[in-house]
Amino acid sequence: MNSEKIMIVDGNSILNRAFYGLSRNTMLSTSEGIQTNAVFGFINILTKFLSEENPKYLCVAFDMKEPTFRHLEYDKYKAQRKGMPDELAVQVPIIKQVLDAMNIKRIETPGFEADDILGSISLCAEENGMEAILLTGDRDSLQLASQSTRIKLPVTRGNKTETDEYDYQKVVEKYGVTPKMLIDVKGLMGDTSDNIPGVPGIGEKTALDLIQKFHSIEELYENIDRVEKKGVREKLEANKELAFLSKRLATIERKMPCITTDIQQYIRTDFDRERLYSIFKKLEFKTFIERFGLSDTPMVEVTESLNMEHVDADTVGELESCIEAIRLSKKMAVYYHTDPSDNRLDDLCIYACKEEYAPAVMVFNNEFTGDTAIDVLREVLESAEIKKYGHDLKKLIKFCKTKSIDIKGIAFDTMIGAYILEPTRNSYTISELAEENLKKSILPAEILYDKHGKKLQQGLDVNPSTVCAACVTVIYELAEKYAPIIEGNGQHELYYNIELPLVEVLADMELWGFKVDIEGLKAYSKEMDSRLVILENEIYMLAGENFNINSPKQLGSILFEKLNLPVVKKTKTGYSTDAEVLEQLSQKHEIVERILEYRSLMKLKSTYADGLLAILDPNTCKIHSSFNQTVTATGRISSTEPNLQNIPIKLEMGRKIRKVFIPSDENYVLLDADYSQIELRVLAHITGDENMISAFSNNEDIHTTTASKVFGIPAGEVTSIMRSRAKAVNFGIVYGIGDFSLSKDIGVTRKEAKKYIDDYLAKYSKVKEYMSDTVAKGKELGFVTTLFNRRRYLPELKSSNFNMRSFGERVAMNTPIQGSAADIIKISMVKVYSELKKRKLKSRLILQVHDELIVEAEKSELQEVSVLLKQCMENAMELKVPMTVDVKSGESWYETK
């Protein structure tokens, strides 16, 4: 027996299964709105089974749209074939393109269904003594099972997709008839989804019983008088013609005239990798690009060419000679490499250009370097003449600062450069940037890294210093590639005067940290705890049972099933139990208010009290958050481990947490300076709206002024409710508002909300103009910009998908505002930092929270620093409206209100 295998795939049914399987929970589409969930699922399923079976031959069969020969006869019965949903139909041509690029043979034959193709080719395979595997979502194919033909059937059970596999024996076991007899069963019972009428009144049970007894429809009718049940017999007699027709319809064709019997043409060959890459890239299938290791042009392995060229500096002498080269070329690329799995220093790589054509790379192994090498390097690092190129220089700067090296001459950071050019990327690893921009692979393809930079498999044994050397060489090349693009985009000032100097500011903030009163924090945690225990017991009592209050699922079943409270809102997995829902239910049952309190205390305890305790440095009692410069799409910075930008303030109970954030020691106090209404001022500036400008210029309360304009009354008559509604409108405008959301936010009718918005836009007419202009311009150019030419690309604006396009429009309106505000505060940070440094003050910038800066001021410098802070911030740039900054001091963050 020939053990060669062929897999034959029913393209239509697998695509269908992929579509319904995935779209139940998620809708996958590209940023331009091309739906791709079925395509994604199809490839997923296909590759899964390919690796499972690894067949030598492979083909995919598709139905054509026109009625098939088998079904022509059926047209007499006037049933419409069920059409495909549009969302699926548009994905069919895409999957065909993908299959072509994968060099997988597709078969479409007019007049035949995919089933018939499966039947015919599997018969060929059987006749050639081959094993056939049919991959299909259609149970009809079970009739094809035989000793050498297996059927793989993906089925969805609950939320999971499993695979049933049938061979001859399995069919007999499950149905009690042979695969061929399933045709007769189907002929009797019919199949509405496949438009097979069957004999009316005969269902699956009866049909199976009959065929088990008579083996076929023919024999059944020959022995019709042996059918015992009178009703069944009468039904059969009345529909004899229909039964035989149905059998013909249910019979899969196994001898299609036009199918080639030459199995050899289905032999699997390599993918057309370049074509596949370009298709996957368009579909944004990053997982598949990675999984298949695709790229559009062949990669050059940098490490390979470097093996000969780089020098590992193992002695002070070698180091000195390399430093001499740096002195001459006046530039150096530095790569500070930390092993991602632990956080210790691994290698420090310096790349020096001796001459243009003969680069030398030095790699210092940490064991050698220690502090000796650093001292030798100090001179070049501190020289402003020698330009430093690097990737993620914040890490290097922090390292230098711990060694008291005042690094100067920072010329380019490729990570920041990539962020300016592509702010919506989610990863900025040097190896990815080099692969995409330079077609250079730093790592041999055998070594794969996951998204956290962890090695997935140990492949070739590559000398780590070679990898490190490869990184420094691509840093130069990337910088050379990015710099002219940044210039061309008009982003010189943004990059060189804002982002690049900010790197050191953030490094300093991270290193300095924020002192915390540990005892106070522990006491706070205990306070939360004791209240939580009480609440917990009350909740269990009211519920009548113990359950996990933190589980939305368990809580939902208590509230909505046991206590029968009305369901307000649903999530895609069950009942919603969020604060908004609970607020609405709070009058209906006394358990609800306790759950609300429990939730908020739990949040405070777990995230803030215990969360901070877990992460703070026990030796210094300080928190060292990371400030990430390349995360947000708008230009803001983000804070992680811990996030210091979302420490509670709105509610008093949470705000108390701020009491534990204190100055480093008794010589310092905290200064908190925040911009007043920076986003609305930016809006006034960008739109040039006279009404809004005059409101700010006259130092009016903007929400009151807005209320007076929207409600058409003098400012003196504005009530507090009017002001708060106007405030909501002001915020909403910044986000690209809709009447629905505004009405929900402030609790008025949708009609009323719409009137507010219309009145707002009528009074601030330039705002209205701006909103439509920025969307139009964004659509035309493909991106929107901030005051300092920070870009955000918005392919969504051209999407045919309404939701996606609407999202793009809101983002087009919001990003210039949020992003410009981010530009401004970044300028302030750079100014404050350099001013403090220039005046050799002991005060430090320690935190930024989007529109506020927190400075730890040395007590004797308090006056000077608070003036400096206010002035740097207010004069960060010239707007058409004044920028006002409020500075407050205190012995804790809580007191700076």
Add this chain to the structure above:
DNA sequence: CTAGTCACG
């Protein structure tokens, strides 16, 4: 690893 929830500007 995702979903739900909730903290901030």
Add this chain to the structure above:
DNA sequence: ACGTACGTGACTAGT
């Protein structure tokens, strides 16, 4: 008629 405000990060449960 669509589905319903922008930008973040952390924690917990549950698969």
